[in-house]
Amino acid sequence: MTSDPRDLPPELACLHAGLPGGEAETPFGIPPVFASTYHLQGDAAGAIFPYGRNANPTWMALEEALGALEGGEAVLFPSGMAAASAALTPFLQPGDRVLLPKDGYHAVRYYAETFLARYGVVVEKRPTRGLEETDLKGYRIVWVETPSNPGLELCDVAAVAEKVHKAGNLLVCDNTTMTPLGQRCLELGADLVIASDTKAVNGHSDVLMGHVAGRDSALLEAVRQWRTLSGSIPGAMEAWLCHRGLQTLELRFERMCASAQAVAERFAGHAALEALSYPGLPGHPGHDLARRQMRRFGSLVSLTFPERETALAFEDRLTLIFKATSFGGTHSSIDWRWRWDDTVHPGLLRLSVGCEPTEALLADLEQAFAAL
Ligand SMILES: Cc1ncc(COP(=O)(O)O)c(C=O)c1O
Known part of the structure; x- marks a missing residue:
């Protein structure tokens, strides 16, 4: 060593x-x-x-x-x-x-x-x-x-x-x-x-x-x-x-960032969303900068629904992803940010992608979108 x-x-x-x-x-x-x-x-x-x-x-x-x-x-x-x-x-x-x-x-x-x-x-x-x-x-x-x-x-x-x-x-x-x-x-x-x-x-x-x-x-x-x-x-x-x-940060973060990229790619442009923000998407306004400045694109994805009611209904439909305000943990979680800070869009949910198998996360999000 x-x-x-x-x-x-x-x-x-x-x-x-x-x-x-x-x-x-x-x-x-x-x-x-x-x-x-x-x-x-x-x-x-x-x-x-x-x-x-x-x-x-x-x-x-x-x-x-x-x-x-x-x-x-x-x-x-x-x-x-x-x-x-x-x-x-x-x-x-x-x-x-x-x-x-x-x-x-x-x-x-x-x-x-x-x-x-x-x-x-x-x-x-x-x-x-x-x-x-x-x-x-x-x-x-x-x-x-x-x-x-x-x-x-x-x-x-x-x-x-x-x-x-x-x-x-x-x-x-x-x-x-x-x-x-x-x-x-x-x-x-x-x-x-x-x-x-x-x-x-x-x-x-x-x-x-x-x-x-x-x-x-x-x-x-x-x-x-x-x-x-x-x-x-x-x-x-x-x-x-x-x-x-x-000690396991590297393993966890690798999975989290890879799944976050998969989530962003799957749901960007979804008809139910006003916007989806993830620096790993070529359409993100800071994508080129992210490629230069960051070593990964991160484990957070922001989903903006047109209205607060739709955002709250969406998070209620999730079964695997916990509703919680902290982020970065092994378990995926989602937070309606307006409750903390009324300067953000009232339809914004911040998704923290955890270590679950990627397909399981995609399936949970998919069924919540379908149920809207
Ligand atoms: C970007 C950022 N900085 C600082 C903090 C504060 O951290 P803590 O909750 O550990 O005091 C948070 C908490 O969410 C955060 O998201």
């Missing part, structure tokens, strides 16, 4: 990064859950493990794996939103402007507008599609989410990074919908990448987790300091479970 986990290709890092060295009679898999605080003597300066809020070996094993996958260093958080707030809050001051995606995950906007705005940060929003063509000067942080949840719109991360860096500012990329196996945001130029590992990284719909990753040690130090001082720390057991889930 390579000694530096960052040298491992991402597909192998899922399985091998963050494991102990392989000496005889040491743990074979993910190291056991470390659930304790620490003895401490003398000065705490320089101690890696002074107190349970500073560091934990179980987090660190998963951070090593996620860092290897991202091509940088990762800092673990107890949810995607904890990671998102850690990538915003320490870097903003009263009067700073921050640019968020108008069509991205709603809670990030809600956090910024509820709390950051209260402390004098000016929060602005723009659509994801075409962001790279707009003027991005004057924003301390530009936040992108591509493909966006739930509309699956794309923007050109490298082109945005170039503009943001020219102005001396920071680009943060929320890569939840793609995972580092589907898109490598640090390589594309993001200063920080965040993700909800609650989704495909853990993949079993039983843990909330998140991480921030980057390459700049000063930025990462600020993120770690935020975690220690705000107390936004993951549980050791949850970190262990998430690391266990990560």
Whole structure:
């Protein structure tokens, strides 16, 4: 095995990064859950493990794996939103402007507008599609989410990074919908990448987790300091479970993306739909960009029915696909997004394609369309 986990290709890092060295009679898999605080003597300066809020070996094993996958260093958080707030809050001051995606995950906007705005940060929003063509000067942080949840719109991360860096500012990329196996945001130029590992990284719909990753040690130090001082720390057991889930990410994501492509191809243009969005379809407005920027096309497909009633009737007809709001798990699920965010089309359903046999999924969707 390579000694530096960052040298491992991402597909192998899922399985091998963050494991102990392989000496005889040491743990074979993910190291056991470390659930304790620490003895401490003398000065705490320089101690890696002074107190349970500073560091934990179980987090660190998963951070090593996620860092290897991202091509940088990762800092673990107890949810995607904890990671998102850690990538915003320490870097903003009263009067700073921050640019968020108008069509991205709603809670990030809600956090910024509820709390950051209260402390004098000016929060602005723009659509994801075409962001790279707009003027991005004057924003301390530009936040992108591509493909966006739930509309699956794309923007050109490298082109945005170039503009943001020219102005001396920071680009943060929320890569939840793609995972580092589907898109490598640090390589594309993001200063920080965040993700909800609650989704495909853990993949079993039983843990909330998140991480921030980057390459700049000063930025990462600020993120770690935020975690220690705000107390936004993951549980050791949850970190262990998430690391266990990560090991099969490549297998799961491969099946999920292949099935999502099959679903998109089968139902694009269906008479009952107003639109179907999937970056892997040649007709998607960001398809060429997706081919350049992404390593896979993702496991989410957005189905837009002309009316909310039809969308709700459709999801009621599904028998295999669960109605649930999280995504990225082994089980396929579907969510009517308007209930969370009334800026989206009221007929939009976001389908998260899971690991079931592709034909079984197609059959369930087929019968739900037929029953409308
Ligand atoms: C794109 C995106 N970012 C962040 C989050 C927040 O993640 P969590 O629910 O783990 O806090 C989500 C959750 O759905 C998401 O979809």
